[in-house]
Amino acid sequence: MKQFYLDYNATCPQLPQVSTAMQSVADDAFGNPSSLHWAGRNARRKLDDARETLAEYFKVESGSVVFTSGGTESNNMVIQGVMAQSDSGHIVLSAIEHPAIFQAVEQWCSRYSGWTFTMVKPDKGGCVQAEAMMNACQANTKLMCLMWANNETGVVQPVFEVNEACKAKGIPLLVDAVQALGKFEINLNDLDADFVSFSAHKIGGPRGVGALIMKRGARLESLMIGGGQERGRRSGTENVAGAAGFAAALGALDYSQAAQVRDMFEKKLVESIPSTVFFGQNQQRTPNTSMFCIPGLEGETLLMQMDLMGFAVASGSACSSGKREPSHVLLAMGAPDFQARSSLRISFGVDAEEPVCEVLVSALLKVKVRLKSMSGRG
Ligand SMILES: Cc1ncc(COP(=O)(O)O)c(C=O)c1O
Numbered sequence: 001m002k003q004f005y006l007d008y009n010a011t012c013p014q015l016p017q018v019s020t021a022m023q024s025v026a027d028d029a030f031g032n033p034s035s036l037h038w039a040g041r042n043a044r045r046k047l048d049d050a051r052e053t054l055a056e057y058f059k060v061e062s063g064s065v066v067f068t069s070g071g072t073e074s075n076n077m078v079i080q081g082v083m084a085q086s087d088s089g090h091i092v093l094s095a096i097e098h099p100a101i102f103q104a105v106e107q108w109c110s111r112y113s114g115w116t117f118t119m120v121k122p123d124k125g126g127c128v129q130a131e132a133m134m135n136a137c138q139a140n141t142k143l144m145c146l147m148w149a150n151n152e153t154g155v156v157q158p159v160f161e162v163n164e165a166c167k168a169k170g171i172p173l174l175v176d177a178v179q180a181l182g183k184f185e186i187n188l189n190d191l192d193a194d195f196v197s198f199s200a201h202k203i204g205g206p207r208g209v210g211a212l213i214m215k216r217g218a219r220l221e222s223l224m225i226g227g228g229q230e231r232g233r234r235s236g237t238e239n240v241a242g243a244a245g246f247a248a249a250l251g252a253l254d255y256s257q258a259a260q261v262r263d264m265f266e267k268k269l270v271e272s273i274p275s276t277v278f279f280g281q282n283q284q285r286t287p288n289t290s291m292f293c294i295p296g297l298e299g300e301t302l303l304m305q306m307d308l309m310g311f312a313v314a315s316g317s318a319c320s321s322g323k324r325e326p327s328h329v330l331l332a333m334g335a336p337d338f339q340a341r342s343s344l345r346i347s348f349g350v351d352a353e354e355p356v357c358e359v360l361v362s363a364l365l366k367v368k369v370r371l372k373s374m375s376g377r378g
Helices: 016-028 038-057 071-083 099-111 128-136 159-169 241-249 258-272 299-308 327-330 337-341 353-377
Strands: 066-067 089-094 115-122 141-145 171-174 193-199 210-214 276-281 289-293 318-320 323-325 343-347
Touching: 016 038, 016 099, 016 241, 038 066, 038 210, 038 241, 066 071, 066 241, 071 089, 071 099, 071 141, 071 171, 071 210, 089 099, 128 159, 128 343, 141 159, 141 210, 159 171, 171 327, 210 318, 299 343, 299 353, 327 337, 337 343
Parallel strands: 089 115, 089 141, 141 171, 171 193
Antiparallel strands: 066 210, 193 210, 276 289, 289 343, 318 323
């Protein structure tokens, strides 16, 4: 059976040049980068090179780059690092953030009674309005969180506008740029936000590696205490091979053809199944992402049926304590519960070509007919 991987927003296959870069660290730079001897210096050189590559790519100073274990750690590092600075405060976050942000904020605020938060809903198209974010600020707001692009719908958020407004109020902004990286140009000199988080595996780098870019002067309490690596901001022996792999992946993906394929897919799908509802379709979106629901078909069942036919796709619903929960993103956008439970996400890779649209749509149609006839019998 032919297999199709259409879940690039979940993770991207590791690129060959990434494996080569990582192997060369294992072979020639195996030392501890904090060691003073030749082996340590070799490793330090590789780490410095990787840091320099990230800094050039993002247009920041190399001292701004903190290597982490991924997007989850970068996000948690900021939330907990800001909260550890005072006994009380308030956080504004959008209602469509990744769990690495919204669950971290919810849990830490429930642990520390002096801290509260306000979640701001997006409009029906999945875009959070800058004005709504700023209206949610209080006198004691100490952090704002807004992702650059949403992982489910791909909808791009007004991070520039929000950051300008935050700067005027002296509130630091955390931008989760995990899904934005590789999809369009990221110039952090232009954005100039206090904290921006990234993950390597979304762009063909290794899993378990990421970065937090901190603006000069931005302050955090450290989450990881120990040897004082990463200028005391993240202790622990650095993952040199991971950092080199991350650097090797930067700029390697070209998504310029993806929007054409995605739009073709959506056109063919609605021609075949006119009741399909798309989410965020008329918004500025990451070029590879399509989120939709086919009324009457439960997302998880659809996903499993597609899997049996060789298609790796994602559903918007999340698994929590063994129960299927509706997509919090779609609920926040005002979608009814049944839609939030039956959504499917297709995220194309850079090599997707138009013929895949045909096979994908005919597979979805086949599953729809099969499930309908099964439910008719039941
Ligand atoms: C928007 C967003 N933020 C954070 C993460 C977490 O990144 P990581 O898997 O590197 O921990 C993801 C991963 O899906 C994501 O999509």
